[in-house]
Amino acid sequence: xxxxxxxxxxPGDSFLYRMDPRVKLIALFILFVAVFVIDELLVMGLALLxxxxxLPLGKISLKKVYxxxxxxxxLLIFTFVFQILFNTQGRLLGTLxxxxxxxxxxxxxxxxxxxxxLKRFTSFTxxxxxxxxxxxLTLLSQxxxxxxxxxxxxxxxxxxxxxxxxxxxxxxxIVTLSTILTITTKPTDLNLGLERVLKPxxxxxxxxxxxxxxxxxxxxxxxxxxxxxxxxxxxxxxxGVDFQEGKIKDKVVQIISxxxxxxxxxxxxxxxxxxxxxxxxxxxxxxxxRLNQLTWKPLxxxxxxxxxxxxxxxxxxxxxx
Amino acid sequence: xxxxxxxxxxxxTAINQPAVHALKDVTLTIDATxxxxxxxxxxxxxxxxxxxxxxxxxAPTSGTAELFDVTISAExxxxxxxxxxxxxxxxxxxxxxxxxxxxxESVLKDVAFAPKNFGLSQxxxxxxxxHALSLVGLDDTYYxxxxxxxxxxxxxxxxIAGILAMEPDILVLDEPTSGLDPQSQKMxxxxxxxxxxxxxxxxxxxxxxxxWVEAYAKRVLVMQSGELVFDGAPDALFNHPELSVWKMDLxxxxxxxxxxxxxxxLQTPMDDFTQLLNAINGExxx
Numbered sequence: 001x002x003x004x005x006x007x008x009x010x011p012g013d014s015f016l017y018r019m020d021p022r023v024k025l026i027a028l029f030i031l032f033v034a035v036f037v038i039d040e041l042l043v044m045g046l047a048l049l050x051x052x053x054x055l056p057l058g059k060i061s062l063k064k065v066y067x068x069x070x071x072x073x074x075l076l077i078f079t080f081v082f083q084i085l086f087n088t089q090g091r092l093l094g095t096l097x098x099x100x101x102x103x104x105x106x107x108x109x110x111x112x113x114x115x116x117x118l119k120r121f122t123s124f125t126x127x128x129x130x131x132x133x134x135x136x137l138t139l140l141s142q143x144x145x146x147x148x149x150x151x152x153x154x155x156x157x158x159x160x161x162x163x164x165x166x167x168x169x170x171x172x173x174i175v176t177l178s179t180i181l182t183i184t185t186k187p188t189d190l191n192l193g194l195e196r197v198l199k200p201x202x203x204x205x206x207x208x209x210x211x212x213x214x215x216x217x218x219x220x221x222x223x224x225x226x227x228x229x230x231x232x233x234x235x236x237x238x239x240g241v242d243f244q245e246g247k248i249k250d251k252v253v254q255i256i257s258x259x260x261x262x263x264x265x266x267x268x269x270x271x272x273x274x275x276x277x278x279x280x281x282x283x284x285x286x287x288x289x290r291l292n293q294l295t296w297k298p299l300x301x302x303x304x305x306x307x308x309x310x311x312x313x314x315x316x317x318x319x320x321x
Numbered sequence: 322x323x324x325x326x327x328x329x330x331x332x333x334t335a336i337n338q339p340a341v342h343a344l345k346d347v348t349l350t351i352d353a354t355x356x357x358x359x360x361x362x363x364x365x366x367x368x369x370x371x372x373x374x375x376x377x378x379x380a381p382t383s384g385t386a387e388l389f390d391v392t393i394s395a396e397x398x399x400x401x402x403x404x405x406x407x408x409x410x411x412x413x414x415x416x417x418x419x420x421x422x423x424x425x426e427s428v429l430k431d432v433a434f435a436p437k438n439f440g441l442s443q444x445x446x447x448x449x450x451x452h453a454l455s456l457v458g459l460d461d462t463y464y465x466x467x468x469x470x471x472x473x474x475x476x477x478x479x480x481i482a483g484i485l486a487m488e489p490d491i492l493v494l495d496e497p498t499s500g501l502d503p504q505s506q507k508m509x510x511x512x513x514x515x516x517x518x519x520x521x522x523x524x525x526x527x528x529x530x531x532x533w534v535e536a537y538a539k540r541v542l543v544m545q546s547g548e549l550v551f552d553g554a555p556d557a558l559f560n561h562p563e564l565s566v567w568k569m570d571l572x573x574x575x576x577x578x579x580x581x582x583x584x585x586x587l588q589t590p591m592d593d594f595t596q597l598l599n600a601i602n603g604e605x606x607x
Contacts, residue, residue, distance in 0.1 A: 237409065239422060239487070261421055264469060
């Protein structure tokens, strides 16, 4: 709970911190376009390499980015596995024939149960999970002693594997870039930047100030709500709720006991916030002066030029390759 | 000894933020019976962190907390074979804000939640819940009401009943009287006192009001910047020279006594009003 980084600003100092928030948002958008334009695994690999170079330059440790990625780990694995299993284009790389018989199925279930039991004592749940999956697959494919009652063939194709890696890289790059933005930008700066960047949309009567305000408040309240969730967990733990253990049946009640107070507290918070804003005569869109004015520095121009070049290069590569 | 904290320190760490030392080498023992302890200290002195160590919600960063023969340390806290839930049943902790725990659709169900978690049947749990509700002064007209439609004070009582219904061996209360009107405050403190007197369980409560300390507590703990700076009887605290250093105040009764004493220029310190009146009358007679 404590290490969730989505939307959390972490104080620091590097060129990423000193950039104008407007430029950060535009640069992020340009890089997103570039990443979506790329359709070659090699170029995507280069893009990831670029990110890996950017991180130490911007003094952001890999660990923080990992904490940003961690909540999405499941999604990443899910897309990866599905691509491998169901994409049947290109050359066949290899097959794995799984045969099921009572003995090896029972053993697999045993291994799974052992993993469930052992994961309490290790801190490398994810790695042990991979080992467990590998173990089950080996067992099912190699050991067939009794009469089998069914079989399934996993076929891995070249395209499927490459595309799975490609999608994985794309997701990792996008999430990492967004994490860099929220780590290095104060919510207030982000909000201001967003408001300015969206300003042209006012011509087509989009209420940009309110959009910027809504996004800003949402980002601002993620850490607050996480802290609240932590307090609720402690309060319910005092009443005998064990969030780490318990049967499936208990889990439902446990989650309700967390969600209901969470909802109520969120509504209370938003009510209080609305009152506080009204008490200060806040009207969205009214011209206001700011404590910190945004200033455009040579750094910002340079960043824009670099990101635009990257985008043009990736478009060029796509057309010419 | 039911609770024995040995050189307990707790440090809050967050990514790229300075570490906060919320507790520094706190050593403390609390008996399982007949204790009535007030925990005082200015805001941010570590009171709430300390009480969360008392029922294994938190683990010390260094040092050990022995809670009913279970030793909690930084290492053993992570060991999931050591069950913490039984400790939390024996040492009940009521949080300051009832909003963090009320969730059921009726008051009775919410109060019965904890006993049910500890394995009681629905009927038994409701029996305990009804008893707990009557203790905090909520009658059967409240049973079916939604906890979210109650006043702040009533919510507070429901949340306290929610812990009382577990029948803990030690009751720990984080600011039980905050947000209540004076009458309800007195009523709740009386409830705690009568529970303490009849069942002889130990009670620890956090407060900022020295009047409650003087009127109810048998023992006071004073926290300052994460350190336990005083552990003793209330009277000893009120006469302690460092009282103002700890940002503590005297109870109203003491203030009046002191004022009258200085007005009448009495030399010997007085402990109650009868003594004082006698002294004043005695002087008048002369």
